[in-house]
Amino acid sequence: MIAELVISMLLVIGGVFGLIGSIGLLKLRQPMQRLHAPTKATTVGVGAVLLASIIYAATVLDDPSWQEVLIVVFLFITSPITANFLSKAHLHRTIPADSLPPTGTDSPWATLDTEEAAGARDADHRAP
Amino acid sequence: MLARIFPHPVLTAGLIVIWLLLVNHIKVGSLVMAAILGTAIPLLTQAYWPERPRIRSLSALAGYAALVVWDIILANIIVARIILFRPNDLIRSAWITVPLDLRTPEAITLLAATITLTPGTVTADMSACGRALLIHSLHAPDPDAVRDGIKSRYEARLKRIFE
Numbered sequence: 259m260i261a262e263l264v265i266s267m268l269l270v271i272g273g274v275f276g277l278i279g280s281i282g283l284l285k286l287r288q289p290m291q292r293l294h295a296p297t298k299a300t301t302v303g304v305g306a307v308l309l310a311s312i313i314y315a316a317t318v319l320d321d322p323s324w325q326e327v328l329i330v331v332f333l334f335i336t337s338p339i340t341a342n343f344l345s346k347a348h349l350h351r352t353i354p355a356d357s358l359p360p361t362g363t364d365s366p367w368a369t370l371d372t373e374e375a376a377g378a379r380d381a382d383h384r385a386p
Numbered sequence: 387m388l389a390r391i392f393p394h395p396v397l398t399a400g401l402i403v404i405w406l407l408l409v410n411h412i413k414v415g416s417l418v419m420a421a422i423l424g425t426a427i428p429l430l431t432q433a434y435w436p437e438r439p440r441i442r443s444l445s446a447l448a449g450y451a452a453l454v455v456w457d458i459i460l461a462n463i464i465v466a467r468i469i470l471f472r473p474n475d476l477i478r479s480a481w482i483t484v485p486l487d488l489r490t491p492e493a494i495t496l497l498a499a500t501i502t503l504t505p506g507t508v509t510a511d512m513s514a515c516g517r518a519l520l521i522h523s524l525h526a527p528d529p530d531a532v533r534d535g536i537k538s539r540y541e542a543r544l545k546r547i548f549e
Contacts, residue, residue, distance in 0.1 A: 275462060282469035291479050293508055294524040295469060301503060302462040328407045334428065338502035338509065345510035358481045358520065365514035 268310035270329035275303035288347055293341060301337070304332060396441060398424040417538040439492040439548060442544075447546045457504050465505040468525050480526040481510075484519045484533050488541060495549040500540050501527070507532065 282295025308326040315323040349358075349369045363368060392398050405420035406412055441447060468477065484501075488494050494516065498509040501521055511520040527531045 275466065278469055282465075285469060285474065287479070288472055289480065290508070290510075291388055291477065293522075294465065294506065301458055301505070304422045305458075306452045323410055324407050325410050328404060330402075334499070338499040341502045341508050342498070342510070344507055349511060357481075361480050361513035361518045361520075362483050362485050362528045363515050364514050367511045367520055368514045369511045371514040381414060 262312060265310045265314050265318075268313070269304045272303045272306035272310065275306065279303065289352070290345065293344055293348075301333070304333060392428065394424070394428040394435065394438060396439075397428045401427055425457050437491075439490055442547055444541070450540075450543050450547060454500050454503065454540075457539075461505040465524065468506075472525070477525050478527050480529045480532075482507075482521045482523055482526065482529045482533050484521055484536055484541075486519060486541070487537075488518050488545055488549065490548045491516075493544045497536075497540055497544055501536060507536075 264267050283292050286292045286295060308329055312323065312326050315321055346369045349367070358367060358370075363372065389506060401424040402420040402519075405417060405423055407417045446448045486494060486497075488497060494512075498512070501507050501509045501519070506524045506526075509519055512518070512520050513520075521532075521536075523529065523532050
């Protein structure tokens with residue numbers, strides 16, 4: 259009884275966060291802002307559903323299962339990479355380089371460190 | 387000798403745990419298979435991962451994982467409130483530069499992943515020399531506070547664990 263209560267609460271929490279992530283995707287305006295909604299609000303959403311699945315298997319089915327832990331682990335390993343690739347592609351295509359803050363080091367941001375950019379820098383150095 | 391058979395002991399332990407979780411039960415057969423995979427995969431892949439990261443304290447690493455999970459839950463609620471209740475015009479998104487004190491590639495990877503997983507911040511890029519991270523923050527009225535928070539809360543801990 260208590261287990262069922264906890265499972266349904268976790269499922270509702272998971273559903274609510276998944277919904278909020280999708281709302282954010284619709285509502286926010288800039289692509290970089292929209293990247294925040296689905297990649298993040300879903301970490302708790304998916305986590306809650308998987309936790310519910312673990313509790314369900316252990317109590318109602320009486321057949322403990324831990325595979326869900328692996329799903330969380332792989333999700334946590336892969337989702338930052340997806341977000342990084344998306345934002346790098348976005349930086350490359352649409353963000354003007356001068357709208358980014360300086361690196362604070364001698365070299366530019368890695369995505370913008372292309373051969374053309376290096377050529378332009380050399381030209382700048384040679385110009386005076 | 388032992389280091390030659392097990393070039394990455396932590397990877398070996400991780401592979402054994404992952405295999406046991408995959409088969410979802412603990413029997414002698416699956417333990418043997420896990421041990422074979424845990425020995426063979428690090429040996430076959432060590433050419434691509436020559437440096438061995440030193441982990442000073444496994445308990446500190448576990449504590450770090452717990453801290454990150456807790457922060458993910460808290461920050462998810464904050465981001466949910468921003469998405470639902472804050473008008474778009476009042477959302478102050480910002481690019482933030484985080485200068486790095488960490489030098490270990492594995493530690494920088496963990497820091498970048500942590501920043502992306504904790505909602506409200508995404509690691510977008512790294513400087514070509516690897517000494518600074520470019521972060522996009524969904525709502526940062528005070529970008530300097532976000533930067534200092536990341537440095538003191540996550541980077542300082544990772545520095546203690548890896549360096």
